[in-house]
Amino acid sequence: RKEVEQDPGPFNVPEGATVAFNCTYSNSASQSFFWYRQDCRKEPKLLMSVYSSGNEDGRFTAQLNRASQYISLLIRDSKLSDSATYLCVVTRTDNFNKFYFGSGTKLNVKP
Amino acid sequence: EPEVTQTPSHQVTQMGQEVILRCVPISNHLYFYWYRQILGQKVEFLVSFYNNEISEKSEIFDDQFSVERPDGSNFTLKIRSTKLEDSAMYFCASNPPPPGSGTDTQYFGPGTRLTVL
Numbered sequence: 001r002k003e004v005e006q007d008p009g010p011f012n013v014p015e016g017a018t019v020a021f022n023c024t025y026s027n028s029a030s031q032s033f034f035w036y037r038q039d040c041r042k043e044p045k046l047l048m049s050v051y052s053s054g055n056e057d058g059r060f061t062a063q064l065n066r067a068s069q070y071i072s073l074l075i076r077d078s079k080l081s082d083s084a085t086y087l088c089v090v091t092r093t094d095n096f097n098k099f100y101f102g103s104g105t106k107l108n109v110k111p
Numbered sequence: 112e113p114e115v116t117q118t119p120s121h122q123v124t125q126m127g128q129e130v131i132l133r134c135v136p137i138s139n140h141l142y143f144y145w146y147r148q149i150l151g152q153k154v155e156f157l158v159s160f161y162n163n164e165i166s167e168k169s170e171i172f173d174d175q176f177s178v179e180r181p182d183g184s185n186f187t188l189k190i191r192s193t194k195l196e197d198s199a200m201y202f203c204a205s206n207p208p209p210p211g212s213g214t215d216t217q218y219f220g221p222g223t224r225l226t227v228l
Binding site: 031032034041042043044045046049087093097098099100101103104107108 | 141144146152153154155156159161166167200202204206215216218219220221224225228
């Protein structure tokens with residue numbers, strides 16, 4: 001089983017829509033969780049860390065469900081500029097320095 | 112805002128040649144990493160480096176690969192004898208030091224696209 005799994009998409013949504021992505025992780029010893037954003041042929045850029053209590057940053061909300069071993073990302077009021085691939089990233093308690101990446105979920109926001 | 116830099120942005124080489132990819136991590140960061148991403152695939156961990164030594168490496172990081180921090184600012188990845196399957200985007204990353212929140216957040220450089228012919 002893969003360490004981190006994501007629906008590859010693509011998710012095609014109109015501007016202004018709300019869209020949600022899920023990500024599941026297989027190792028219960030997972031410690032830290034992140035959403036990164038990656039534009040085509042560019043580096044991953046941190047979108048937000050995911051905290052146990054859930055957290056929000058503007059139009060973006062991240063949730064963590066440790067019991068079910070999944071994290072989610074909700075984007076409200078989608079903008080054209082949100083079009084990108086969203087990467088779920090997990091670290092483990094035995095090695096917080098090693099990032100395990102999901103394959104990413106592609107989002108296309110259309111006018 | 113400080114950022115990780117990498118050179119070159121694109122490297123083309125012949126199979127069997129040696130390449131060195133260069134990175135300058137953010138200046139006060141202590142942990143350094145190399146990742147690679149084959150076109151259309153996920154980002155994969157290669158190696159982490161702390162206190163002038165490798166702290167962990169993946170199964171991809173075989174004897175053909177080595178890393179070095181030759182001075183106080185550069186962090187390099189060397190591939191001794193490149194293979195076709197080494198063609199990928201190589202990202203360098205670094206962590207801010209503890210204590211404090213976000214110390215496990217990694218900041219990525221823009222990558223070096225390696226093409227092996």
